Amino acid sequence: MKSSRRIAIAGLAALAMAGSLAACSQAAEDDGKLELRVATFPPGADQAAYDAFAEQEKQFEEANPDIDIVGLEYEWTAPTFAAQLAGGSLPDVFTVPFTDSKTLLENDQLMDVTDEVKELGYADKFNPIILEEVTGSDGAIYGFPRQAYANGLHYNRDLFEQAGLDPDSPPTTWEEVREAAKTIAEKTGKAGYATMTSGNTGGWQLSVQAVSRGATLQEDNGDGTYTSTIDNDATKAALEFLHDLRWEDDSMGATFDLDWGSINQEFAAGNIGMYTTGSDVYTALVRDFGMAPDNYGLTVIPLEDGGKVLGGGDIAVMPPTIDDATKAAAVKWIDWYYMQKLLNEDAAVADAKALSESDQAVGTPLLPVLDQETYLESQEWIKDYVNVPLDQMTGFTEGIFEQTPAGEIKGQTQPIYALMDNLVQAVLTDQNADVDALLAQVDVDAQALLDE
Template identity: 75%
Template sequence: MKSAAKVAIASFAALALAGTLAGCGTGSGDESGKLELRVATFPPGADQAAYDAFAVQEKQFEKLNPDIDVIGVEYEWKAPTFAAQLAGGSLPDVFTVPFTDTKTLLENGQLMDVTKEVKDLGYADKFNPIIIGEVQDDDGNIFGFPRQAYAMGLHYNRDLFTAAGLDPDQPPTTWEEVRADAKAIAEKTGKAGYATMTMGNTGGWQLTAQSISRGAEMQKDNGDGSYTSTLNNDGTKATLEYFHDLRWEDDSMGDNFLLDWGSINQEFAAGNLGMYTSGSDVYTALVRDFSMKPEQYGLTVIPTEGADAGVLGGGDIAVMSPKIDDAHKAAGVKWIDWYYMQKLLNKDAAQADAKALADSDQAVGTPVLPVLDKATYDQQQEWIKPYVNVPTDQMAGFFNGIFDQKPVGEFKGQTQPIYGLLDNVIQAVLTDENADVDALLTKADSDAQALLDGQ
């Protein structure tokens, strides 16, 4: 599941695009004879700063490519309506899709093959292999450009840590330390020390993240297009029992157990919540959309336990429709390479992008899971250092620890519907002290397999 930032940043965008499609994706050209390239850029309600940043970058690109007229359009990724948009030719020429949907789309022939183009650009071998795997078929063909990713992180309120007598510069590193700190916050401040998302499929997303941090495998890919559900595993059971103890033994989770991405961010930004897990890239939304004070924010890596433990990651891919013609494909590749990729690979592009964002009061330096190798990432971070405007010292736990963790992608079969099944499980555990964890997982596993068998 993508980390659902409410408002996308033009170029350094948050993972979720939201909005209404505007314009047709296969326009041939404008009155000047230029090729019109429609690119998914804005969510409805995006602030003026985002538009200002894009306007600067649009001019930069068109100066380098005077035969292309870039048109930014609003776009919302919705799996149920995508097929109709594709069939009707109403998609932008360039748009983004989340990792969890990419495999299905490429298997259905709904994405443009860009294998040759990526290889010709010379950086196919620089991608994080786990991330590029999200957009490859079984033969290794590539169907898009991974443009940004995130890893799960532990977000914490520094003010509540201080009020509880905890050191905000020494965040917890194990789940037991998280539990102890959550209890201290609840007892000393009266606020929820810890909370988790529980609805809108986000509960299943976060339950999966914590299960993976305890070495769980939620689903087995059988290698023949079929999947076997493995929700009923030790890691998921341990996570549910952990939540039960925080809720019923420690009373450290407050009294709101119907939280989704937006509402948990609101509670956190308002100072009503000490800790929660979510994508590492949520800082921008917390500060800009939920009015959190930057000095209150802290971020560290999600704790992991056991040899098989990993950190759940996600993100999205810049792709094109297989229905566009060769001219639009070539222009689309130029745009994706310039707008998304070169700022990760080229000093001048990285600094121009960072400056445009900083000048438009957009965040620069928000922690992400690099889509390219560590050496390339480290170099890019050095290039943009003069423009970083987020409190990176308060995110040191994440920056220092993320490369020591094993990234794990989301399971591919019926991802969102199965997350919905797990919403029900986590809600039951948090609202019924005597909930039978074994019975809940057995049923969820059975229901998940029925979904997989029927897909």
């Protein structure tokens, strides 16, 4: 078992020159083992997370004594990726978000794993919408979808009760969300509803609302190009909804520069009644932001006019530069660490047990990357280890399979989200914002990015 100190040191080594890494690999070969460098957690993860990883690492090495796992503190970011790839300092296995996978595919920066996925026998079990995120224009598969989420409506059960609302009957339409937000603001003095606005997260959550109302924000032209369609009635309705909550109802509080971290902090502290974000955020709310589990509630995003639920997630991938032996070891690790707990009862139980014993959340609702039957079966396997309040999340767990998932925009995802941040900020800070003009300009600016 390797300590978290070794993992942290390895994280620093990941930034070293390629020659230093080659020396490390040679040392591993002298021991008769292949050293496989795998991404673990971003810097700052708590000790319990590392303890859980250490136990899983031990289990894998016992089953694969010819492979030496070295965990690296690593967080994928687009600005540093190309330099790390060129310098040979990337982990052999790491994860990237769906929103960036298409760019990496187009740039030939991921390893083709088509044969390996097919040989493992579960290619046909993937949710086809999710598998598309790792499929190139050549039809090849370039990674393993390992985790997905659907956006949900998160709400504070304590604020609902203080406002005289039933926390077991959360809103099911956007109009009901508005009514509940106004009641919470009037009865408690807290923000009844809030939304992210900065760091590209405002654009992301505006997309969630627009897609839920039936919007298509970008059209794939089928030739590697895209057409921006942000300027549409559904996006306008989403912006007008935020405008009315802010200026007519005064139900959004006084803070309008929230990003993912700050909105989670405010929600966990009991200052926000409702907001939308990924369904997998419970773990972070409780572990990192100190939310009392009893106060947490989760239900599905309201849909109307043929709307869909926007999802996301990440994929386990390899750089295209690793050799065949390392690739084979990496596939073993990905299959064992990420995939088998979704497919195999013994692996699922072992994973859940290790997480539970390290005080990590087990059972947080996700958007299954595999078919519904496989997912429900896996939940039965681990039910004895589930330690999250699923009875407070039934609105989501019972409703999500009735919603159609939609992927995020593919072309220039993050830069366009940054443009859309400006739309959200404008309607929340300027009562007389011209929504029509703002949408028209963002569409022009987004298309300019897509045409680059």
